[in-house]
Every structure is written in C-alpha cells, then in structure tokens.
Amino acid sequence: MKQDRIKMAAGKAKPTKGDKVARSTGPAGKPDRRVARAKVVGDGKAGVAKPKAPAPALVGGPKLTPKVLEFVREYPVDLNATAAAIRAGYAKASAYDTGYRLLRKPEVAALIKAAMDERAQRTDVSAEGVVAMLRDIAFADPRELVELRRNCCRFCWGKGFRYQRTEVEMERARAEHEKAREADYGVADFDEQGGVGFHRHPRPNPECSECFGDGVVEPFFHDVRTVSPAAARLYAGLKITKQGIEVQMHSQVDALIQLGRHLGIFNDKLKLSGKVVHDAAEELKQFLMNRDSRLPICSNA
Numbered sequence: 180m181k182q183d184r185i186k187m188a189a190g191k192a193k194p195t196k197g198d199k200v201a202r203s204t205g206p207a208g209k210p211d212r213r214v215a216r217a218k219v220v221g222d223g224k225a226g227v228a229k230p231k232a233p234a235p236a237l238v239g240g241p242k243l244t245p246k247v248l249e250f251v252r253e254y255p256v257d258l259n260a261t262a263a264a265i266r267a268g269y270a271k272a273s274a275y276d277t278g279y280r281l282l283r284k285p286e287v288a289a290l291i292k293a294a295m296d297e298r299a300q301r302t303d304v305s306a307e308g309v310v311a312m313l314r315d316i317a318f319a320d321p322r323e324l325v326e327l328r329r330n331c332c333r334f335c336w337g338k339g340f341r342y343q344r345t346e347v348e349m350e351r352a353r354a355e356h357e358k359a360r361e362a363d364y365g366v367a368d369f370d371e372q373g374g375v376g377f378h379r380h381p382r383p384n385p386e387c388s389e390c391f392g393d394g395v396v397e398p399f400f401h402d403v404r405t406v407s408p409a410a411a412r413l414y415a416g417l418k419i420t421k422q423g424i425e426v427q428m429h430s431q432v433d434a435l436i437q438l439g440r441h442l443g444i445f446n447d448k449l450k451l452s453g454k455v456v457h458d459a460a461e462e463l464k465q466f467l468m469n470r471d472s473r474l475p476i477c478s479n480a
Contacts, residue, residue, distance in 0.1 A: 243286065243287070243290075246267050246268050246269065247267075247281060247287060248290075249266070249267035249268060250263050250264055250267040250269075250278070250281055250287070251287060251290045251291055251294060252267075252294070253266045253267050254278075254282075254291055255291065255294055255295045255298060258437065258440050258441070259278075260275075260278025260279060260281070260282055261274045261275045261278050262274075263278060264277045264278040264281070306441070309441065310438065310441055310442070312412060313434045313435075313437050313438040313441065314438060315408065315409040315412045315413070316409075316412050316413050316429050316431060316434040317431050317434040317435040317438055318409065318431075319407070319409035319410045319412065319413040319431070320409075320410065321410075321413065321428060321431075323401060323406045323407060323410035324400070324401055324403065324406060324410055324413065324414055324426055324428065325398060325399065325400050325401065325426045326398070326399045326401070327396060327397075327398055327399075328396070328397050328398075328399050329382070329383060329393075329394045329395070329396050330379040330380060330381070330382075330383070330394055330395050330396075330397055331379065331380075331381045331382060331383045331384060331387075331390075331394050331395070332383065332387065332389055332390040332394055332395050333373070333377060333389075334373065334387055334388070334389035334390065335381070335383050335384035335387040335389070335390065335394065336373075336376070336377070336381060336384055337372065337373020337374060337377070338372075338373045338374045339373065340373070340384075340386075340387055340388045340389060341372040341373035342372045342373050343372070343373035343374060343375070343376060343377040344372070344373070344374075344375055344377055345375065345376075345377050345378075346375050346376075348375075348377075349371070349375045352369070353369060356369045379395075379397075382394070383395075400424065400426060412429070413428050413429055413431070414426075414427075414428060415427040415428050415429050
C-alpha cells in the first residue's frame with residue numbers, strides 16, 4: 180500500500196521548469212498564440228518577423244521622436260527655431276515655445292551641431308567664414324557704394340551770385356556770341372555773368388540768393404571695382420529702370436540678426452508659463468528700421 184501511495188504522489192508531483200517550456204507549445208503540439216508566428220521572407224524560407232527600427236538617438240541617450248528628428252533636420256536650413264518647428268509638424272500656435280524648448284535639450288543641440296558640422300565639411304564652408312561674411316555685410320558702410328551729395332548751385336560762387344560757367348562753357352558761349360554779332364551788329368556786348376570756375380563739388384554758399392544755401396541734391400554711384408571687401412559683399416547688383424539706376428544691397432538688419440543668432444547673443448526670454456515675453460531679435464530689427472539715425476544700416480532696395 181505504501182508503495183502504491185508513493186507512486187500516486189509521484190504522479191501528482193509539480194511539473195518541472197522543462198515541463199513548462201514544453202507546454203508553451205500548446206496541446207497536441209499546436210503553437211501557442213503568444214508565440215510570434217513565422218512568416219515567409221526573402222527566398223521563401225520561414226523566419227521571424229523583424230521589428231521596425233527605432234528612431235535614431237544619441238548613443239546611451241534618450242530616443243528621439245520622428246518630429247524631433249525632423250526639427251533637427253530643418254533647423255540648420257535657416258537657423259529659425261519657430262519655422263523649423265512648424266516645418267517639422269508642430270502646431271503653429273506653440274511653435275515658438277516648442278522650438279525654444281527643443282534647442283535647450285542637450286541631445287537635440289548635439290545632433291544639430293553634428294548636422295551643421297557635417298554640412299560645413301560637405302560644402303567646404305566653415306562657421307568662421309559664415310560669421311566673417313555676415314559681419315562684413317552687417318557693418319559695411321553703404322556710402323562706399325552710393326551717396327547723396329548736396330552740391331553748390333550755379334549761382335553759389337559766381338560773381339554777384341550770378342550764373343557761373345566752366346572754362347569750356349565760357350569759350351563756347353563767347354564763340355556763339357561772336358557768330359550772333361556777325362549776323363546782327365545790333366547784338367549787345369558779351370556778358371560773362373558770374374564768370375568762370377564753376378565746379379559742382381564745393382559746398383553750397385549759405386548766402387546764395389538763388390538756392391539760399393540749400394544747393395543741389397544729386398545721387399552719386401561709386402565704382403564697385405574699387406570699394407572695400409566689406410562693401411563688395413554688401414553690394415547685391417543693380418537694376419536699370421525708367422526712373423534711373425537702382426543700386427541693390429543685402430539687408431544689413433537681417434545680417435545683423437543672423438550674426439547675433441550664430442553668436443548666441445539673442446536669448447528670447449520666456450515666462451514660467453511658457454508665454455513669450457519678447458523676441459529680442461525682432462525688437463532689434465524694429466528698432467533699427469524705425470530709429471532716426473545716421474548709422475550705416477540699410478534694407479533691401
């Protein structure tokens with residue numbers, strides 16, 4: 180009897196670990212639903228389904244979502260975090276806050292830097308070269324390209340504030356007067372008026388009875404072949420219109436803002452709620468555009 184009981188107890192013994200593994204295949208050898216089913220791949224052989232590759236991330240760092248990676252690709256295009264966030268698929272209403280927040284993440288900043296370094300090597304353009312060009316455009320003197328000159332009028336420095344001629348004009352006037360006298364002896368003697376010596380460059384005479392010191396305002400275009408390297412970079416071409424010649428220049432305000440962004444000067448302040456207090460770059464642009472100043476700042480023609 181004792182031997183029979185021992186046999187019965189042995190029959191009710193708990194299954195071993197190996198037994199559990201064997202049972203995972205299900206009754207009658209059928210595969211369990213929890214086990215990934217095999218599928219035919221490649222040349223028709225059975226294989227296990229391959230999971231989707233995770234979004235790239237820094238080694239040992241957190242995984243980045245597809246939107247964040249798209250932001251990383253878009254930001255180097257124009258260095259505008261708001262525009263990059265919108266192009267990456269974020270909502271327009273919160274794009275500014277989103278771009279600002281993403282740029283402050285170390286992993287995102289590291290990827291952006293790597294992308295910009297790779298682009299610089301591919302295009303053979305260095306950050307120092309870009310900064311130098313922006314600096315030249317931002318601080319070039321537009322007066323090296325075009326000037327608005329206030330010159331004297333014909334009467335400013337003539338004798339008795341009368342009409343003044345150049346030497347060539349005086350000789351021509353004398354010759355014409357002699358011809359007129361040969362045809363008609365009743366012509367009066369030649370009047371030299373204000374004499375000779377006219378030159379347009381002297382400043383207006385404040386005592387002039389003709390222009391009252393205002394002179395004559397004239398545009399003057401410099402030869403772009405002889406301007407400084409900074410002014411040459413500022414120069415963007417010219418346009419000939421019915422009204423005359425239009426000298427075009429790159430926007431110095433935009434160059435100054437881009438330079439500030441590259442150097443990290445502009446840090447747009449946010450409240451704790453995430454609302455924008457002000458945009459420093461935009462404030463600078465409006466200030467430079469609206470102020471009444473003699474600074475050599477110009478916009479696109």
